[in-house]
Every structure is written in structure tokens, then in C-alpha cells.
Amino acid sequence: MLDDERMLADPYPAYAGLRESGGLRRVDLRSGLYxxxxxxxxxxxxxxxxxxxxxxxxxxxxxxxEAGRGRPLEDRSGLGTHLLTTDPPEHTRLRRLVSRYFTPGRLDALRPGIERRVDALLDGLPKGAEVNLIADFASPLQLAALCDVLGVPAADRTDFQRWTTAVVSSDEDGEARPEALGLLGAYVGELVEAKRRVPGDDVISAITAAADDGERLSEPELMAMIFLLLVAGYETTVGLVGLGVYTLLRHPDQLRLLRERPGLLDGAVEELLRYDSPVERATWRFATEPMEIGGVPVPAGRPILVALGAANRDPGRFPEPDRLDITREDAAGHLSFGHGPHYCLGAMLARLTGRAALGGVVRRLPGLALAVPPERLRWRASLTVRGPQRLPVVV
Known part of the structure; x- marks a missing residue:
């Protein structure tokens, strides 16, 4: 199964076998989905x-x-209709409204602030003691960057982090996820009302005003869009930083090369994304008519799950795909942010934060080491998000 412990820790041998045996295979999940x-x-x-x-x-x-199985839990919270659950032209309309606020110019203006946060967080790590690099560095860094863009007040960010982690931690409907969704939905409603009273220079204020003006977003669409931006934007970059540091520590030759040649940082980030994608699998797709994928007939209605991590290790596209090589020239061809009309809206922000974070760690923590053997790490139990639950290191 895709969600057993061995697959969570290292899915790539299984992916290699699946590629060699035909590339399109049925999989079953503990939740009963397939x-x-x-x-x-x-x-x-x-x-x-x-x-x-x-x-x-x-x-x-x-x-x-049947009985709601396979429908996003968000639907039952009023948060289910967003960029990941719609098709053109509805998807095109929603994306066009939001994408104007994720331009290179707007995001590049955030760079100095993100770099200052990187330095401050690294300065605060206790030297010689074990720290959790995800909770003590990656999470607060991306939380601050994303909340600055969206307009989440500083006083709310601790609760927001706890709720979003619970929402994406598992694809099964346990107790934590529905409760977190309810709390997050209520919070989003309060935030929208606050932005209506006192708007700011941020994404949520802007799309709230657009909804009030009747431009494009209905009230349910507004709530679902904010929910998606909060959750998806946070988890992807935290995964990039956590997995990136972990991978470099497991490949000391590549870490040493990056320290010696900091100009390789941009390419190194792309190779780290290719080598171990923080979004391991794209969200579900469903065939609307009979078709073929890789020469295999696909009947209408069939659920399709695209394994981004498997595609990024395909030897037909990347020579020696299981070897980390930060000088690889074609690494940017990875699919870690998707492809096509659903390409990740926050890819630029993820890259910006990831480069600042990984560059700071490489430059400023020369003695960084894992505090536990790799086999003792526990991995996220998620169908989409990949990464260790904790990353214990010694600075």
C-alpha cells in the first residue's frame, strides 16, 4: 500500500518496480479509496x-x-471548491483572480525580509544541543513568509500552524483533521470579516474586496480560496526545506560542494526538488471519457493518481536519477510543482523561501549533523505531502 511505513520512508524502489512493469498500476489505500x-x-x-x-x-x-467517500472532507466544511477541485473555465476564473498577487515583482520584494528571518532563526538555534529543524526553523520561516503575503496577523500564527499541520497530516478522516478543519474554517470567516473592516496591503484583503465588489468570487469561493492558500502554501515549502536539509546531510559530498561553490544554490534547489519532492503525488484526477495513459486503456470515471516523485526519478528522463547531483543541468525539468493549468500557484514563493533557507543553513551551520540515525525518523502519513515529521539535528 502507498501508506504503509516502508513506503512512507522510501517509496523509490517500489516506484522503480511499478515503472518497469508498465507505469500505470492499481493501488489501494487503508481508507478504502483506490x-x-x-x-x-x-x-x-x-x-x-x-x-x-x-x-x-x-x-x-x-x-x-457513496456516503461521501472520496469527496474532500473540505466539502463538508464548506471549503471544498477551490483551485484543486475545479476545472476550466471555473478554474481559469479563480486562478486569474489570485495569480495577479503572486507575480515575480511582488514576491521578490519579500526577499530581504525572508533572508533576515533566516538569519534570526538560525541565530536562535542553541549550539551543541539537539533541535528539531522543522519545528524550530522551517515551519516558523514559511509561516511568517506566507502569512505576510496573505495578511494573517502575527497573534494568530501559532493556532494557524497547528490547524494546518493537522489538516494535511493524514488523508483518513480521523478525529484531528475534522476538528482542525472546523477551527480553520471558522478562523477564515473571522479573518475575512476583519479584512472587510480594516483592509491591508495583502492577498486576503484584495480578494475579499474583489468578492465584495462582485468581480469574480462568491462568498463560498472566497472562503475556500483562502483556505487553500493557507494550507497548500505552508506545507509545500516546509517540506522543501526539511527534505532539502535532510538530503544534503545524507550526501556530504554534495553538501561540501555547495559550501565551496555557493553559486550552485539555485540549481541545487531544483535538484533537491527533483530528487525528493515535498509533494510526492498530485491530488486526484478522474477520467471524464475513455482514454489511454501510456498505452493503457482508461475507462471514464477511473481515479488517477500522478506520482510526481516517481516521475522525477524516471531514468528515461533523468540519467542516473537515483544519484543526487547539484550540478545536474536538466533538474529544472522536474514535476514537483506539477505541470499544465494546475501548475503550483506558489512555486515562486516556495523557491524564494527554499533558496534563502537552504543557503542560510549551508553558509552558517558548517557543523550541522543528524542527531538520530535516518532509520529512526518518522515520516508524514499523507497521500500528497512527503517529509519527516521531525528532523532532529545538532548544530
Whole structure:
């Protein structure tokens, strides 16, 4: 199963076997959901851009929809209709409204503040003691960067971090996730009302004003969009930083090379994204008509799960894919941010924060080391997000 402990810790041997045996195989989850996994690069890239594969769960098979199974839990919280669950033209309308606030110019203006936070957080790490680099560095860094962009007040950020972690930690409907969704939904409603009273220079104020003006967003769309930006933007970059540091520590030759040649940082970030993607699998897609993927017939309604991590290790696209090489020239061809109309809206912000964080760690923590053997790490129990739950290191 995709969600057993061995697969969570290291999915790549299994992915290699699946690629070699045909590239499209049925998989079953503990929750009772099932689908067909795409593992080859060319098939994955094509599937991510194919309009016949819908992101709308209403196109799921009847047994998925029975008793609500397979519908996003967010739907039952009023937060389920957003960029990851809609198709064009609805998706195009929603994305166009928000993407104007994620431009290179706007995001590049955040760089100095992010770099100052990196330095401050690294200065605060106790020397010679064990620290959790995710909780003590990656999480507060991305939390501050994302909340600055969106307009989440500083006083609310601790609660927000706890709720978002619970929301993405598992794809099964345990007690923690529904409770966190309810709390997060209530918080988003309060935040929208606060922005209506006192708007600021931030994304949530802007899209709230657009909804009030009747431009494009309805009230449910507004709430769901803010929910998606809060959760998806936070987890992706935290995973990039945590996995990136872990991978470099497991490859001391590459870490040493990056310290010697800091000009390789941009390429190193792309190679780290390729080597171990923080978004291991894209969210579900559903065939709206009979089609083929990699030469395999796919009937209408079939659930499709694109394994981004598997595609990024396809030897047909990347020579020696299981070798980390920060000088690799074609690493930017990875699919870690997706492809096509659903390409990650926050990719630029993730790269910006990831470069600042990894660059700071490499430059300022020359003695950094794992505090526990790799086999003792526990990994996130998520269908989409990949990364260790904790990253104990000694500074």
C-alpha cells in the first residue's frame, strides 16, 4: 500500500518496480479509496495537462461518492471548491483572480525580509544541543513568509500552524483533521470579516474586496480560496526545506560542494526538488471519457493518481536519477510543482523561501549533523505531502 511505513520512508524502489512493469498500476489505500498510479515521466507530464482528466470529485466513480467517500472532507466544511477541485473555465476564473498577487515583482520584494528571518532563526538555534529543524526553523520561516503575503496577523500564527499541520497530516478522516478543519474554517470567516473592516496591503484583503465588489468570487469561493492558500502554501515549502536539509546531510559530498561553490544554490534547489519532492503525488484526477495513459486503456470515471516523485526519478528522463547531483543541468525539468493549468500557484514563493533557507543553513551551520540515525525518523502519513515529521539535528 502507498501508506504503509516502508513506503512512507522510501517509496523509490517500489516506484522503480511499478515503472518497469508498465507505469500505470492499481493501488489501494487503508481508507478504502483506490486508483491507478502514474509513475513514468512522459505519462505524468501528459496526464497533468490533459483536460480529459478532471480535478472535480463529482466526476469520481459512484462507489467513491457513496456516503461521501472520496469527496474532500473540505466539502463538508464548506471549503471544498477551490483551485484543486475545479476545472476550466471555473478554474481559469479563480486562478486569474489570485495569480495577479503572486507575480515575480511582488514576491521578490519579500526577499530581504525572508533572508533576515533566516538569519534570526538560525541565530536562535542553541549550539551543541539537539533541535528539531522543522519545528524550530522551517515551519516558523514559511509561516511568517506566507502569512505576510496573505495578511494573517502575527497573534494568530501559532493556532494557524497547528490547524494546518493537522489538516494535511493524514488523508483518513480521523478525529484531528475534522476538528482542525472546523477551527480553520471558522478562523477564515473571522479573518475575512476583519479584512472587510480594516483592509491591508495583502492577498486576503484584495480578494475579499474583489468578492465584495462582485468581480469574480462568491462568498463560498472566497472562503475556500483562502483556505487553500493557507494550507497548500505552508506545507509545500516546509517540506522543501526539511527534505532539502535532510538530503544534503545524507550526501556530504554534495553538501561540501555547495559550501565551496555557493553559486550552485539555485540549481541545487531544483535538484533537491527533483530528487525528493515535498509533494510526492498530485491530488486526484478522474477520467471524464475513455482514454489511454501510456498505452493503457482508461475507462471514464477511473481515479488517477500522478506520482510526481516517481516521475522525477524516471531514468528515461533523468540519467542516473537515483544519484543526487547539484550540478545536474536538466533538474529544472522536474514535476514537483506539477505541470499544465494546475501548475503550483506558489512555486515562486516556495523557491524564494527554499533558496534563502537552504543557503542560510549551508553558509552558517558548517557543523550541522543528524542527531538520530535516518532509520529512526518518522515520516508524514499523507497521500500528497512527503517529509519527516521531525528532523532532529545538532548544530
Amino acid at each position: 486508483g491507478w498510479l502514474v509513475t513514468r515521466y512522459d505519462d505524468a507530464r501528459a496526464a497533468l495537462a490533459d483536460p480529459r482528466l478532471s480535478k472535480d470529485p463529482r466526476n469520481a466513480p459512484p462507489d467513491w461518492q
